[in-house]
Amino acid sequence: MADLATRTLPLSGFHGGSGAAALSVASPATRISLRAKPDAVAALSGVLGLLLPTKAKTSASSNGRHALWLGPDEWLIIDENGADLMAAVASSNVLHSATDVSHRNTAIIVKGRGAAVAINGGCPQDLSLAAFPVGACSRTVLAKAEIVLLRTAEDTFRVECWRSFSPYVSTLLAEAAEDAGN
Amino acid sequence: MLLIYCPYCEEERSELEFRQAGDAHIARPTNMTEMTDEEFEAFFFLRDNVKGLTFERWRHLNGCGRFFNAARDTVSDKFLTTYKAGLPRPDLSTLRPATEATVETYEATESNAK
Numbered sequence: 001m002a003d004l005a006t007r008t009l010p011l012s013g014f015h016g017g018s019g020a021a022a023l024s025v026a027s028p029a030t031r032i033s034l035r036a037k038p039d040a041v042a043a044l045s046g047v048l049g050l051l052l053p054t055k056a057k058t059s060a061s062s063n064g065r066h067a068l069w070l071g072p073d074e075w076l077i078i079d080e081n082g083a084d085l086m087a088a089v090a091s092s093n094v095l096h097s098a099t100d101v102s103h104r105n106t107a108i109i110v111k112g113r114g115a116a117v118a119i120n121g122g123c124p125q126d127l128s129l130a131a132f133p134v135g136a137c138s139r140t141v142l143a144k145a146e147i148v149l150l151r152t153a154e155d156t157f158r159v160e161c162w163r164s165f166s167p168y169v170s171t172l173l174a175e176a177a178e179d180a181g182n
Numbered sequence: 183m184l185l186i187y188c189p190y191c192e193e194e195r196s197e198l199e200f201r202q203a204g205d206a207h208i209a210r211p212t213n214m215t216e217m218t219d220e221e222f223e224a225f226f227f228l229r230d231n232v233k234g235l236t237f238e239r240w241r242h243l244n245g246c247g248r249f250f251n252a253a254r255d256t257v258s259d260k261f262l263t264t265y266k267a268g269l270p271r272p273d274l275s276t277l278r279p280a281t282e283a284t285v286e287t288y289e290a291t292e293s294n295a296k
């Protein structure tokens with residue numbers, strides 16, 4: 001019998017925050033870190049079923065799949081339905097680099113009128129709707145941890161972090177959510 | 183908090199997302215195997231460490247991840263400009279107005295101390 005790794009969701013069951021900023025764990029998702037030159041973007045967009053964004057701090061979303069611009073040749077692809085993203089990009093037949101980071105990352109959903117305030121407790125970015133509208137995304141920091149932020153609604157953010165940082169990120173967000181009000 | 187303009191993200195971002203990465207425009211020798219130890223030392227280790235305008239590599243580490251170059255004043259910590267990796271040094275005359283106000287230095291403030 002094959003040895004199969006047992007996958008556990010970091011922060012399983014975690015919830016908290018405050019009335020202004022509720023925290024919950026995002027469902028397991030598949031994720032890839034994708035690198036490609038400009039001439040491969042069209043083909044990769046085709047097999048992924050969404051246009052890879054080429055403008056800084058923007059994302060594309062469709063049916064639970066998200067493509068986040070992280071850098072000029074780098075994207076984080078998230079599929080909330082657990083689709084096989086590695087197989088999808090492998091079928092593109094164009095030069096690219098893809099790494100499965102499904103279990104490297106986990107995500108916390110921050111929701112409420114104080115969501116931006118809670119995240120700003122540790123993140124220096126301008127999260128006003130003018131500077132960081134719905135759909136905006138960015139790799140950035142939450143205090144000492146690297147995170148990837150995606151604004152999914154005016155009052156909702158998805159905070160992606162590496163799984164080993166998730167106890168730190170969740171605790172810090174819980175503290176900041178209290179400060180954001182009830 | 184110091185804000186640094188990333189030429190790839192095309193906006194100012196907090197210094198907390200960046201790392202300094204040494205001097206810019208250091209040409210890597212093409213004849214490394216023929217160099218003397220002294221020549222290699224000069225290329226690899228020796229830097230000018232100027233007081234004033236300097237050209238540096240910076241990396242938007244916790245952002246887009248790209249390396250870029252910056253012209254920075256080491257006395258005032260002011261970034262005069264940033265530009266994408268691979269571009270030549272910008273023209274200094276366009277960076278600094280001829281009649282720039284004196285920057286406030288540690289030495290200046292100390293000498294004025296009452």
Ligand SMILES: [Zn+2]
Pocket residue numbers: 188189190191192242245246247248
């Ligand atoms: Zn950047």
